[in-house]
Amino acid sequence: MDLKTFAQALPKAELHLHLEGSFEPELMFAIAKRNKVEIPYASAEDVRAAYRFSNLQDFLDIYYAGASVLLAEQDFYDLTYAYLKRIAADNVRHVEVFFDPQTHTERGVAFSTVMIGITKALSDGQKDFGISSKLILSFLRHLSEEDAFKTFEQAEPYLDWFVGVGLDSSEKGHPPSKFARVFAAAREAGLKLVAHAGEEGPPAYVWEALDILKVDRIDHGNRSLEDPKLVERLVKDGMTLTVCPLSNLKLCVVNDLKQHPLKKMLDLGLKPTINSDDPAFFGGYVGENFAAVTEALNLSKAELITLAKNSFSGSFLSEAEKQSWLSRIDDMAV
Ligand code: ADE
Ligand code: ZN
Numbered sequence: 012m013d014l015k016t017f018a019q020a021l022p023k024a025e026l027h028l029h030l031e032g033s034f035e036p037e038l039m040f041a042i043a044k045r046n047k048v049e050i051p052y053a054s055a056e057d058v059r060a061a062y063r064f065s066n067l068q069d070f071l072d073i074y075y076a077g078a079s080v081l082l083a084e085q086d087f088y089d090l091t092y093a094y095l096k097r098i099a100a101d102n103v104r105h106v107e108v109f110f111d112p113q114t115h116t117e118r119g120v121a122f123s124t125v126m127i128g129i130t131k132a133l134s135d136g137q138k139d140f141g142i143s144s145k146l147i148l149s150f151l152r153h154l155s156e157e158d159a160f161k162t163f164e165q166a167e168p169y170l171d172w173f174v175g176v177g178l179d180s181s182e183k184g185h186p187p188s189k190f191a192r193v194f195a196a197a198r199e200a201g202l203k204l205v206a207h208a209g210e211e212g213p214p215a216y217v218w219e220a221l222d223i224l225k226v227d228r229i230d231h232g233n234r235s236l237e238d239p240k241l242v243e244r245l246v247k248d249g250m251t252l253t254v255c256p257l258s259n260l261k262l263c264v265v266n267d268l269k270q271h272p273l274k275k276m277l278d279l280g281l282k283p284t285i286n287s288d289d290p291a292f293f294g295g296y297v298g299e300n301f302a303a304v305t306e307a308l309n310l311s312k313a314e315l316i317t318l319a320k321n322s323f324s325g326s327f328l329s330e331a332e333k334q335s336w337l338s339r340i341d342d343m344a345v
Pocket of ligand 1: 029032067074179181182207210258288289
């Protein structure tokens with residue numbers, strides 16, 4: 012079996028996926044029509060042709076514009092179900108997905124509409140494709156902490172419906188420390204904590220995510236490699252990094268996949284995982300991300316096994332569930 016086929020066959024977990032970033036132009040177009048929302052494109056091809064961004068902010072502007080056609084529970088259901096159906100083909104067996112409620116509540120969509128639509132699809136995804144899932148509520152860091160608190164209040168009746176909170180959107184100028192109090196409240200409520208850090212922002216933001224927010228996982232973390240003391244700390248903590256290779260390429264975090272830091276992270280004893288981030292915008296789901304780095308970085312079978320194992324051991328599954336996946340992967344190693 013060649014290594015790309017082996018990577019495809021490995022059971023995998025995806026730990027860094029924005030549901031709104033899995034919105035394929037065809038579905039965006041169909042939902043816009045159904046909701047009679049005007050979008051400035053004549054066709055799905057037209058939408059795709061507009062994806063000409065080369066940094067995080069330019070991408071986010073298009074991403075939020077696309078999400079604005081989502082209005083009804085059915086829209087959130089269709090978005091989520093389409094993602095699960097697609098990743099079943101990549102042998103992704105567990106997902107921990109982000110959603111950005113503020114993107115929708117700001118437009119007058121009820122928090123409950125978003126929650127119910129997504130959760131129904133996650134439940135059907137378990138039945139129809141055998142994919143287990145957890146949901147992570149992400150705060151938009153370009154908005155205020157007060158706004159994040161308002162969202163957290165809206166989320167209170169649904170605390171059992173998600174596993175944790177995250178922090179995403181425009182990184183530069185919005186350090187993790189801006190959200191210290193709301194993350195402390197989420198921790199008090201028993202939730203897991205994750206934050207995007209070191210995607211475009213400096214290593215200092217990764218330190219803040221660790222020491223001030225006290226996160227359980229770092230999303231991206233690429234720029235940690237600029238600070239040897241930070242690398243040492245991340246290794247000591249066994250901190251999982253949810254790395255997104257094709258996203259990094261598309262947003263020019265790296266100029267060439269051959270220069271992607273994933274292999275270096277493995278060599279340094281860090282715990283990276285491979286994820287798609289916003290697959291509808293960045294040219295690939297988890298399977299395509301695995302295939303691309305396997306080739307560009309000449310990954311070995313042992314490294315692919317480590318990456319698949321990291322994805323389960325870094326998840327928020329129970330210890331028993333993690334062990335079950337780890338031993339299934341070990342069985343494939345022989
Ligand atoms: N929201 C969606 N994708 C994101 C990314 N890659 N970084 C920050 N916020 C995001
Ligand atoms: Zn992300």
